[in-house]
Structure formats: structure tokens, C-alpha cells
Amino acid sequence: MNYLLRLSPFALLGACWLGNVLGGYLIALGPIVVYGLHPLLDNLIGNRIKNDDGPSSVQFLNITLYILPLFILGFLVHGFVIFEGLSSFSEKLLLIVSIGTGMGGLGITAAHELVHRPVAWQRGLGVFLLALVNYTYFRIEHVHGHHKYVSTPEDPASAPFGMNLYEFLPKSLLGSIKSANDYEKKRLKRRTPLRQVLDNRNFHYLIYAILLTTMSFLFMGLQGIAFFWGQSIVAIFMLETINYIEHYGLERKKLPNGNWEPVKEWHSWDCDYAVTNFSLYNIGKHSNHHARASVEFPYLENKEENPKLSFGYSSAIILAIFPPLWKKIMDPEVIKRRELYSS
16 A cells, blocks of 8 residues: 555645645645646546555554544634734635635545444544534435435435536535434434434534534634634535535436335446545545445445546536536436446
8 A cells, every 4th residue: 555645635634734824825725736736646647556455554544534633623723823814805715715625625525434434433523524614414414315315316415417516506405404304303203302302413513513603703703703604615515516526417216116226336426546536535436435335445446337437526526616518528428327227
């Protein structure tokens, strides 16, 4: 295993952090690296470097995953300090984008891995990361909703064929909140009305959001709230765009008994580009993740027959932001896949 490449999440976070420290328009360094250098390296290297780590590297990779939240927290707190010292609106806006890019690209990606873990403290670490971007309901909806209904009309976080990103965002955001609330109501329906409130995880998550927002206000007043929620919006936008990308146009069939066909590895788009997977905890091995959701990321496999993106995740986000470009490239791929799996 290439240990240096497996530290690339810290390099991406470091680029964002360095730009924030340097100040001025260099605050844009992090987003430039994420949306400029990252896709460039992804396309230059492609899949020529293998990242099938296996059991020999699990301990090292898990240690890097467990310590990342400390760096994420420091990155966010230092962002507050820098934001308070800025006078230019453009610099403040750049800082919000930079912090949100780091929190979304790395914080939520690490949280996604952690909330699937069977160990309670690891799931708690994932919820902690999600709380830093006001995205905690994702822990419930993603695990209990998305993984059950992926690539069906019942899943708000799956994008049907022809839907653009800006149509998808409200569908996913509002639908996912409803899905998480519905799941908790069903889980708690046999308990007393008081316990239905006190034991509801969404209620706990609301308290987290209120506490963090209050702390932001006490630290910097209304500017603190603007900063905290601004970077959250950027981070959530990044991850919802990834949700859009990962299952675009791929559908499960309805069986004669009224149930959906089992989730197969052709119901997700994979990305076998090395830079994407080294820096984002094998997020590109998404089909195998849906097939084996509780499996730790070093064990995920990349199968040649799975649907493949012809670009890395950073490139995919850029393309999705411009719907005509996205549709021009992806719609023919979706049609090709549908014909392949219907034959």
C-alpha cells in the first residue's frame, strides 16, 4: 500500500487551511486545489495506481480516519478566528467557500464511512462531523432510507434520468428530512408520547444545531451564525451533488409481487480513478459499498463490469453544476447501461 497517497485527505484539508492562513485572494487556494488540481491529477493518473488495500492496511487507514475529525474541528474553529479578523466581504465569502469545501469534501465523506460502522463510538464520531455542518439527519436517512430504496422513486437521494442538479437538490433535501422523520416515528411508535420526543434522534440533532448556532452567535454575533451556516450550506451542496452523481438515471425494477428488485452493483456509478479513491476513502467504489454497506472502506472492491464514470468526483461535481454538459456526457451512458441490463 502507498501510505503517502493514503494521507492525501490531510493534504486536501491542508491546502484549504494554508490558503485561509495566507489570506487575501489566496483563501481561494483550497477550492482551486479541489476543483482544479484534484481533477487534473485524477485525469492524468486515471486508474494506473492500484488502491486495493486489503487487510494488511486496515489498522493504518482506520487510524487516519479516526484522527481526521480532530483536524476537521481545528480547521473549522480556526476558520471562525480568521473570519472575525476579515473586513472585506469578498474575503469572507471566499473563506466560507473554502471552509465549506473542506468540511463537505472531507468531513462529510469521513462521516459517511463512520455512520455505517457497527461500533457505537465510531458512529458517534460520524454524527459529530455531521453536526459541524448541520447535516445530522443524513445519519438516519442514508443508512435506513437511501440504502433500502436506492435507485427507486421512493428514494429522495437518487436522481432519475433527465433530472438536473437544481431540480434534484430540493427533492433530496426536503425528501431526506421527511424520510428521517418518518423512520424515527415508525421506530418509536410503541413508546409513550414523551419518550417519542425524548428518544427521537432528530430531536437530539435539532438540539445540537441550536447549541452550535448559539455558540457561533456568542463568539461572533450574527456574523458567527452567517459563517457557521454559510459553510454548512457549501458542504451540504457538495455532498448532495455527489448524491446526484452516484445513482443518476440508474433504476431498479418493480417485481410482480410489488417489491423492488434487490440492490445490485449496477445500480450505482463507480469511479475507479486513483486520486478520487485515495483522497476520499474509496468513495468511488460505490457499487460495492451498496452491496456490502457495513464493510470498512479498505475492503471495498472495484469490479470491471460495474457502471463507470469516465472522470473523477471533482470533475463530476463541476459537470453537474452545468446541466447541459452533464446531460451531454451522462445521458448516452445511462441509455447504454439500460440497454445492457435489459438484454
